[in-house]
Amino acid sequence: MRPVRKYKAVEKLLKSVEEKLKGEPKLFEMFQNCYLNTLDTTVKQMEDGTTYVITGDIPAMWLRDSVAQLRPYLIAAGEEKELADVLVGLSRRHFGYICIDPYANAFNETENGNCWEHDDTEMNDWVWERKYEVDSLCYPLQFAYLIWKNTGCTDHLDEVFREGAKKILNVFRTEQRHEEDSPYHFIRKNTYFTDTLSRDGKGALVKSGIGMTWSGFRPSDDACTYGYLIPSNMFAVVALLYLEEIADVVLKDTRLKQDAEKLRKEIYEGIETYGITTTEGFKEVYAYETDGYGQYNLMDDANVPSLLSMEYLGYKGKDGKTAANTRRMILSEANPYYYEGKAASGIGSSHTPAKYIWHIAIAMEGLTAESAEEKLAALHMLSCTDGGTGLMHEGFHADDDTRYTREWFSWANAMFSELVLDYCGYRVAR
DSSP: OOOOOOOOHHHHHHHHHHHHHTTTTHHHHHHOOOOOOOOOOOOOOOSSSSSEEESSSSSSEEEHHHHHHHHGGGGTHHHHHHHHHHHHHHHHHHHHHHHHHHOOOOOOOOSSOOOOOOOSSSOOOOEEEOOHHHHHHHHHHHHHHHHHHHHHOOSSSSHHHHHHHHHHHHHHHHGGHHHHHHOOOBBSSSSGGGOOHHHHTTSSSSOOSSSSOOOOOOTTBBSSSEEEEEEHHHHHHHHHHHHHHHIIIIIIIHHHHHHHHHHHHHHHHHHHHEEEEEEETTTTESSEESSSSSOOOOOOOOOOOOOOOOOHTTTTSHHHHHHHHHHHHHHHHHTEEEESSSEEEEEOOTTTTTTTEHHHHHHHHHOSSSSSSHHHHHHHHTTTTTTSSSSSOSSSETTTEEEOOOOOOOOHHHHHHHHHHHHTTOOOOO
């Protein structure tokens, strides 16, 4: 077993998982590789006490990815303050960034002006990319809450957090009336249509005032076909409920609690009223996207939040049958990004070539499975499709796992790790 610098709680957890996975040596070896990968390769503690986390092979920090990358450490962090401090440091950096620009999805380590592209939008030197994604604001709220619940720490729930939370509420409210009120636009020149927004950077027309909040891009960083992205709105409902509890119990801020509650209820009613449609063969299902005018995009994408991840995120609709119908639909050929092949079956993404399945989606299928047998089957599928590297990737060809994208993708490693921990009985408290 490789020595883990500093964190005794991580060593203890590794030993426990090794014991629970007796008879599954390959699974444990891969878990050790994947679980330690983020700490070993992507985490940097800064002099100001914050934590910077690169996504892997891209030298920038995504608000979304950084949470997913460090989420599996919440379990061990409850037993070790030094590890908890790393997580708290990441949360502090999240809300510092959100105060700089709540519409950006990825940021630089310093104010150095580096960026993915020189896009036509309101860039500044902190911003690596400014694709507005609802989930980029949900993840930091979720992470701040989970740190509190799993470690007891509240140091990060300070005035910067309060300011950032208010900015999130303001953006969500503004984007409920995107067509009339939004200042946001995004144009990337000389690129694919999935990498930019139509109508001079405003995106496809949506109906305002239906409760849901607009998103320019999906968690894959691809442009939304229709601006009301249902999984991200589901995540917003859960994240706002977390904010309500933080505002009530920790911050003692009645106004913030009331504002979050009002917005949460509006988004929830919007999802349950406008986000459901009737299909042939599956009855009522949640759409992936809608415009509010009656057009629906029936699909699911591997990236989280996804329709597959509803239960994982904690979203509960008015009728459980709708969620069950949706799961059946997206795990079938009715979903244009569901693939079956010689190596595996699962959900892919418009972000990668056709017939490429994502390890994140297989892990999520396992995390939301009902039985231990289903979870283990997902783990075996993951361990048999590593392309011989001992690590997870972004997407791989359904017929040949040696054909894969992104050799170093920390989010996928973290999702595999979380599924192993879940199978062994270790779950993040929420």
